[in-house]
Structure formats: C-alpha cells, structure tokens
Amino acid sequence: MSDHPDYDRLSALRADINRHNYAYYVNNESTITDADYDALMRELQHIESDHPEWVSADSPTQRVGAKPDKGFVTVSHPVPMLSLDNAFSDDDLQDFDRRVSERLATFAPDIVETPNTQDLFSDHASVDNSITYCAEPKLDGLAVSLIYENGQLVRAATRGDGATGEDITLNARTLNTIPLSLMGSGWPAFLEVRGEVYMPLAGFDALNNSQREKGEKAYINPRNAASGALRQLDPALTRARPLEFCCYAVGQVTGGTLPKSHWGILDTLGRWGFKTNPETRLVKGSAGCAQYFAQLGEKRAQLPYDIDGVVFKVDDMGLQARLGFVSRAPRWAIAQKFPAQEQTTQLLAVDFQVGRTGAITPVARLAPVFVGGVTVSNATLHNQDEIERLGVGIGDQVIIRRAGDVIPQIVKVATPATPHVPIEFPLDCPICHSSLERVVGEALVRCTAGLYCAAQRKEGLKHFVSRKAMNIDGLGDKLIDTLVDQGLVNGFSDLFRLSKDDLLALERLGEKSADNLLQALEHCKETTFAKFLYSLGIREVGVATARNVAQYFGDLESLYAASIDQLLSVPDVGPIVAEHLFGFLQEQHNQEQIAALLSLGVHWLAPVAATGQPLVGQTWVVTGKLETMTREAAEARLRDKGAQVAGSVSKKTTQVVAGPGAGSKLKKATALEIPVGDEAWLIAFLASLDTDAGI
DNA sequence: CTACCTCGAGCTCA
C-alpha cells in the first residue's frame, strides 16, 4: 500500500462517504448536506483520476460500471434458493406450529425449551414452552442472492428456478442499500446474503410521474418496475431507479461463524451494512404469530412498500437444522399470505380452446379489471363441471380472485344477469366440428379428430418446435398459425418442405427472416432420439419419460418392436403411458409422419453403447466456480462419458470436482473421504479419457 | 396469467 498522503485522504473519503451512504440509505438519516456530500464525492473522484491505480471495485465511485455487450449469464446458487410453504389462515399457521413442536419433541423432548428472548406479544413468555419465531413482512419484490468474499461483493444473482439464476452483479452494485464491501469486522470469508430487491412506493410514484412527464408509459406496479429495473442491460439505467435491498437470510457461509439465532443473524447483517426490516419481531407460538399477522395487516396500508404477507421462521438455528427440509421448502419457515384480492367484473363471453391433445378448455373473457397488481381479462374455467359448480352465465357479474400464486380464478357469481344466459358447452369441436368425447372418470372433453383438427395440429406444431423439443428458432405461435391457416403446413414434416418462396410470400416475413428460419430448420435436423420422441407430442410422454424410453430402447426399430410389457419395464412408465406409447406407434399415420421426418433428414447419433463409456455407474458432483467452462458444460461432458451427475454429495458419490467457492458439498466430500479434484484436474482427466478412447 | 426487457427484422416516412 502507498503511504502517499493522498492515499490516506482517499481512504478517509471512502470511509466517510460509505458512512453517510449507510446512514442515509439504510437508516434513513441525513448526516450531511447534499452539497457537502457532493463535495466529498468530487474530491474522491479527483484523487482517483489523479491516481487511477488506486481505483478499486468497492470505491463508492464505482457503483455504475460499463454496460456489458452480452446479456445476463446464468449462474448456479451455492445453496439452492428454496421457496416457502404458504399458509392462508391462522389455522394453517397453527398446523405449522404444531408440526414444528411435534417434530422437535419427537426427536429431543427437552429441546423445545425456548431460548431466553424478548417477547413482544406474550405476557407469560417465561412460563410457556412454545416455539420462538422470527416474524417479518414478506416484501413484494424479487429474491436476490449476494456473495461476499473477504467482505467484498463479488456476485449478485436472481433467484431463477432456485438452483440457477442470472448474474446481475453489475446492476446490484448500483443499489445504495447493497454494500460493495462489508462494514465492521468478523464476517466469514465466504458469505451469501439473501434478501429482496423492491421499489418503495414513494420511489415508484416518483418514477411513474417522471415517466409520464417524458411521455413514456407508467409501470403497472412496484414489483414489475423493480423486476424491469433489475434486468436492464445498462447499469446506469438501473442506477436511476429507486430500488432498495433488504436482507432476510444467509445462504452459504464458510470461513466464519454467525449467531445461533435468526434474529441474531439479521442483527449482525445490519451491523455489516445491510438494511433489515424494521417490522421484524420475535413472537411466541402460533398465538404470537397470529397476533403479529393481524397487527401487520392493519399497518399494511401505512407501510412505505408493498408486502404480500408475513414470513415466520423458527428463530433458533439449532432447531432449524433439526427440522431440515421437505422437498423444496424448509420445515422451519412458512409464509402467511394476506387474503387474495378480489374484484367484481363482468363475464363477457366464454371461448373454447382446443389443446394439443384435443382437450376443450373453456376460457372466460372478462371486462378487464385491475386486481392484485395486474389487469385480468382472461381466466380459465377448467371444464364443464366447474361451470356448473359456479352456475355462471354470460353477462353475469363475477368475483375474480388473484391469489399470490398468480393464476386468476372466478370465485363465484356476484350478480347474475337477467335473464340468465347459460354457457353452452359446444357439441362439436369449435375449430374442426368433429365430434367430442368425454372419457369416463375424466372431467375433460376432447375433440376426436386428432391431427385432422387444425387447432390440434397447431398446438402439436408449437410443441414440436419448442425449445425442449426440436428447438427451432424463429418459429413462433403467430407464424405457425399462418402456416397452418394457409395450408402450407399440416404435419411436422411439412415444415422441412417449406421453400424460401413459400416463406417470402408471407406477410411481414422478409429475406433475412426466411433465411434464418430455413437455417434453423436445417440445423435442428440433427437431434437426439429422446428429443425426437418428446417432439412427437405423445400423450403423457414428457421430457423425462422420453429420455427414459430413448435410453431403454436405444433406437427407433427396437421401440417399434416393443410390446406393451416391454414398454412397462421402462423406468417410470406405467400402464397408462405404455398404452399411449403403444397406440401412437401402431397408428399408421404416425408411422408415416415419422418416416417422412427421417427421410427429410431428421437424424440423431446412435448413442454410444452405455457400457462402452468409461464413467458408467459412477456418480459425480461438480461444485464451486469453474473458470474455463460453465458448471453445466462440465456436467454435460461428464454425462457424455456415462457418469450420473448429482446435485449433492452422498456415500454413493464417486468423485467430486470442486472449484473456488465450494462449500458444504466440499466439506461433506472430505468428511466422507470421497476423492476431490479441481478444474485443472478435471480437464486433464477428461483429456486422458479422450486419448485412451482414441488408442 | 400478466408484465417487463431485449433482440432482430420489417415497414414507413423523410
């Protein structure tokens, strides 16, 4: 480090600015005038421009970086970001509390004794033995994971599907409530902080006012505005949005320890520079939870941000560990949602959609109504039984509910229209007018025309070209509609018979689009047996089943030759799936379609006999960050060699590959004495396999 | 189910 006097000044400036930032953005206190603050910033910028070698990523001047020319990169979470179970009533909450207590009592009767914590809602805290929960508002924003290595923010990612999300580091850095380097001391070498990025209501209103002044469109709700802001490609634009980050948990932690209670952890995170929610409280038992929920519900309208419920977590981390997880959610936490918002609107009409399998679904067309943050104008009515249950008719005023779980539903009729106009379920297919059948035991009605029905053809084609199937780029819904409507495409194989002239004749489809599409069609011909099977859209055959079937039979000839019994011996294939598969393959039309596709050049490489692969029967785990390839790529290469790739380490694991940042998995591997290699080792190992194979 | 962002391409008008 330099002992240059300017350097001392620079360090002092950064510390000062960070302190003022923290006070202002995290604690909502002004500790300096704007003018003085600007002066400090200018002075810092001045020193940094004189000494560019001193500029570091955690300097307050470095919040806005250059705009990346690529989109966002997917990254995996060191520990999956799980979702929470939902409670919709105090009863649900009582059940939750009972499950927690019982489970803890079963395993260790004495552990239920609660730690000595302050209690805000119960007078007899000292005598009861109910569980202590940490209660906090559930902010309505986006879940984000922040990784700090040695106190420096190194990565921010969206939640994504829980296992992998998008790298939004550059955008996250622009939030003043996200520390670039942690304050204080004592933080673990590797710390993952989780929380919510959200837009406070005041900022949202201001943003929308300025949008309107600029003649641009206003955002519909704070959550969407926050979501949009975060996935802005240019960090400067994100910077201009009033976003905040509020932490609520930690993910992976290595190289240090944290307090033994959730409350303590939040408190500690607060001291390291994070914003924590001021409404957070400790409560006891389901009664305490219910009381907190009721009180926050009353306060909700006054809060400066949107919330959609309350989260209760068992406060004691030791108890959390004992409770563990069920599938995708922790047993020690629950989210209680506020009652779903409801609105009344008019049922204008009911359309009947025909799905890929011919299923007829009634869809309610509603007078647009704003409910739960979005404008709802469609809602599914599921089936005839549902229509009868509701007793709903055209023109009725109906109550729409949009629960937190996204899908709007018609709850009931508010005011029936007079006279009642019944919803007539069609007697034949609304598209092709073939007859309908209702399978006994099913609520569904189906069009019997199969591929003779234009709607089913369209849906089948949409499935065929979709990403997980043949993955044909540039063939969207609209184009498929036109192609089928114009009679240019009927079966799958017709796609490959399209000429450039056919395409150029279509509206809004020029030279470039036509070329791109033809190229995509050519490109997709090389596929895999599994994807091909999936693409065909056989009932009940999804990605997983297709893969199993493909692996089991290896090639089309064997599959064609298979009896029902043989189909049944494929993993995860039961009598129903076997029947569908068998029926599909027997049908002459399908055989012709498959033959046509193959003759037009669709092909796949014969899988190298599984037994011939070097890693067959081995289970590998890849963890941590890799430098020269993505983790997914590494896993794919291992699978190519016949290995099973698992997400977690167990006794059965053969080999672990660990990059920097590996945590619990690495620890477990060491504990179980499973061999561990790093990336360089992996590359060398894969290379050795290839040379061996070549000899 | 709806809303948002990004991208490439086509259309329109100067």
Next chain:
DNA sequence: CTCGAGGTAG
C-alpha cells in the same frame, strides 16, 4: 417505429 419471438419474474 412496430411487431414477433424469446426470455425472465412472481
């Protein structure tokens, strides 16, 4: 500028 396609989020 507008459109369609593709992706994300809850």
